[in-house]
Amino acid sequence: MRERPAGQAAVLLDFTATPAPRAATMAAIAALRRASESGGLPGIVDLVPTATTILVQGTPETGIDDLALHRALRGGGQSTDDDDADEVVIPVHYDGPDLHDVALHLGWTPGAVVASHTGIAWRVEFMGFAPGFGYLVPDDPEDRCPPCELPRRDESRPRVDAGSVAVAAGYSAVYPGASPGGWNLLGHTDFPLWDAAADPPTPLRAGTIVRFVDAGEPR
Incomplete structure (x- = not known):
């Protein structure tokens, strides 16, 4: 995964070079949403996925907590089933x-x-x-x-x-x-x-x- 700056308080997560990039993107967006909904991604106002990228948008006041972002990505990939x-x-x-x-x-x-x-x-x-x-x-x-x-x-x-x-x-x-x-x-x-x-x-x-x-x- 590559991280690309995307304007003020935003980052683009690019999975294009990752093995199975579409599956990796799907797993990542599910993990980030779970973390956001549980309060684990403070300051995140929007998550916008495409086929192989995810735009993570934070607030100008708080920006993006990189540690929380990577924690969510590391810990949330195990649950992508239909349940x-x-x-x-x-x-x-x-x-x-x-x-x-x-x-x-x-x-x-x-x-x-x-x-x-x-x-x-x-x-x-x-x-x-x-x-x-x-x-x-x-x-x-x-x-x-x-x-x-x-x-x-x-x-x-x-x-x-x-x-x-x-x-x-x-x-x-x-x-x-x-x-x-x-x-x-x-x-x-x-x-x-x-x-x-x-x-x-x-x-x-x-x-x-x-x-x-x-x-x-x-x-």
């Missing part, structure tokens, strides 16, 4: 405009694409792109979702509706609001993923387990 993870179940109507093209590309039926997408548990690796947008990867690294490994579309759509369930480049996601997008759209959900007036505004955060279930054809 500590939130779980969200998202019902999906698999009627997306790219479902048949994805199936055709793989030589599968649309039903097989749906079964692949719903047959594994997903974990939020990090949040990004838009508020409430979680980048989902298989929770078990041994699980594969071939439809999700297809590349992005050659041309992005100028508008993707809120609730669109999408896959691309090894990830799955749900668009929390309408926006441009270039992922392959498998279906849609009415499950809310962003409400600025709610606390918290989204049910997702890094580490959350997501399970997609087939809700059948929409009425």
